[in-house]
Amino acid sequence: MQRAIVILAVLLGGCAKNVPAPELASTATSLPSPESRPEPEQPKYEHIFMMPVDQALAEATRLLSQNGWVLKPMEDPKYLLTEWRAAQIGIKSWGWQSDGDFTRYLVAGELIAERQSIVRIFRMKRVSFSNDAELRAYSSGRQGSIAIWMTAVEQDLIRKTSPVGLAQRERDIAPWVDLDGPAQGTRDLRLEQDLLLRLETRPSLETLTGTLRLTRDDTFARDPSFYLRRWKQEVQEPCDRKVAGFQPLLKPGLTVLIGEQLGTRESPAAVGDLACEAAKAGHGVTLVLSLPDKEQKRLDAYLKSQGRPVDQDALLSGDLWRKIQQDGRGSRAMMDLIDRARALSAAGHAITVVAMDTDMSGGKSRDAHMAKGVLKQRDARPRDVLLLLAGNVHTRLSDADWDDDFVPLSKHLHQRLPDLKVLEVGYAQGRRWGCDVETSGDMVCDIMGITPLPELSVPAGVPMAIRMLPELHDEGFHGFLDVGALSISLPAIALRGHGTAAPSPVADAPAAAEAPAAAPAMRKAPATPVHAQAEPE
Incomplete structure (x- = not known):
């Protein structure tokens, strides 16, 4: 893995507001208030985080x-344990007084x-009691009967809260069970959901090639199965799918910004469908x-080419595709989107593909710089339908709370194009390819989980x-481009993993019982994802 010394720019995976500076990216999630969210349902399967366990526990530590x-x-680093906290103190009943409901968390x-x-995440609970000493002094009469009855109640409560699941035998005490009283643990689904949103709406990092070492050897021969085959088809781009809700927006000069989550199949595919529909309707299309x-220059040459394997090799010879730290922008889905544009051009449609980004440092x-290039293209073809696909930190019209000086691409464009439309990708939980900085400080680019905010x-x-929404959303978008569940699109340079199906790399594990065992048994690990030959090390 490469040490994170490259120039990085924050790109939000699921939430663009309240994103801190890149060095604080690990805590960059603004969660909805608990009152505004529905109660989580009991899961049928355990959710598997696509990250090392120490990284997930580090975020759980911050959450607690x-x-x-x-x-x-704790001696075992795979467990987190909090101190007891009293939730209620001083309730009296018939001479007995509850010392409180004590709560702690075990992760x-x-x-x-x-x-x-x-x-x-388990919420541990313990109830302790004390009694009036004078009440026990009575050995007869009504007071004595009450004392005997209350003693039985106390013993019954102690039995009911005995740590059956936490310690199998009295001599076999789990490390998180105190010896001064029994406790019971139940899954805290609300806190687990908070952790899930923190870990899977966290920012992805965009790696700029200006300072990266390009050590990949491109002299290898690709198998014929690697190449896109659209160029062989009689009708290269049939444009079978239409996007509901796009027709009312279609008009000459339409400008649409789509904020995506990097490294998925679905977002570039949806933009390709929009471009097809606009082209079939007779509009010129500028795809940014x-x-x-x-x-x-490589893009222009490819759009004029036949899209044969030799042409695809030429397209992939650029630094974007060959860099070691692949952040999702150079995915197979992006390559396929470019090839769809080439096919539309070959069919006689007016379509232009524009590379707007830069390797300059500083958000x-x-x-x-990107806005300047986009406006130049807008002025050159004012009647084109302009479709722009980028990470949503660049496309949203809301302020960036993590940097008061940051002005996103969208705001620059909005000054000149006040009627532009910003769409946020609506999606279901899935997987993507992206980059992140681990607790060790190393940057890793790999398969990651992604969960949408409500x-x-x-x-x-x-x-x-x-x-479309009736008015601009507080987060700075006008509507949604719904694409369903997200699936992984590996880097285009990879030699494997580009089949038509996009299976999840692992199946979720069956959900555990409510209380943890004294020593959690390790299940047999499922097969790890097949990594492509040219993936980041």
Whole structure:
């Protein structure tokens, strides 16, 4: 893995507002208030995080600490344990007084594979009692009967809260069970959901090629199965799918910005469908992508080519595709989108593909550079339907709370194009390819999980469609481009993993019982994802 010394720009995977500076990216999630979210359902399967268990537990530590819980030291690093906290004190009944309902949290991490882990959060509860000494002094009469009855009640409560699941025998005490009283643990689904959103709406990192070492050897021979085959088909781009809700927007000069989550199949495919529909309706199309502008000559040459394997090799010879730290912008899905544009051009449609990005450092200057290039293209073809696909931190019209000086691409464009439309991708939980900085400080680019915030969530099988809002959303978009469940698109340079199906790399594990066992048994790890030959090391 490469040490994270490259120039990075934050790209939000699921939420663009309240994103901190890149060095604070690990805590960059603004979660909805608990009151605004429905109660989580009991899961049928355990959710597998596509990250090392220590990284997931580090975020769980921050989550507990930010909620005021004090952690106790544990010998086993796969467990987190908080101090007891009294929720209620001083309730009296018939001379007896409850010392309170004491609560603590146990977090159990389980290693499935090197970059696959499960995290379970248990809420531990203990009830303790004290009694009036004078009441016990009575040996007869009504008071004595009450004392005897209350003693039986206390013993019954103690039995009911005995740690059956936490310690199988009295001599076999789990490390998280105190010896001064029994406790019971149940899954805290709400806190687990908070952790899920923190870990899978976290920012992805965009790696700029200006300072990267390009050590990949491109002299290898690709198998014929690697290449796109559209060029062999009689009708190269049939444009079978239409996107519901796009027709009312279609007009000459339409400008649409689509904010995506990097490294998925679905977002580039949806933009390709929009471009097809606009072209078939007789509009010129300008397709703007978040690719370095030094790739423009290769793009222009490819659009004029036949799209044969030799042409595809020439397209992939640029630094964007060959860099080791592949952040999702150079995915197979992006390559396929470019090839769809080539096929439309070959069929006689007016379509232009523009690389708007730069390798300059600094978010503010970078977005200003991109906006300048987009406006130049808009002026050159004012009646074209302009479709722009980029990470949503660049496309949203809301302020960036993590940097008061940052002005996103969208705001630069909005000054000149006040009627532009910003669409946020609506999606269901899935997987993507992206880059992140681990707790060690190393940057890793690999398969990652992605979970939508409630406002972006759609059912997995929802038809592709555009849903416009009556007014600009607080987060800075006008509507949604719904694409359903997200699936991985590996880097285009990879030699494997580009089949038509997009299976999840691992099946979710069956959900565990409510209380953890004294020593969680390690299940046999499922097969790890097949990594492509040219993936980041």
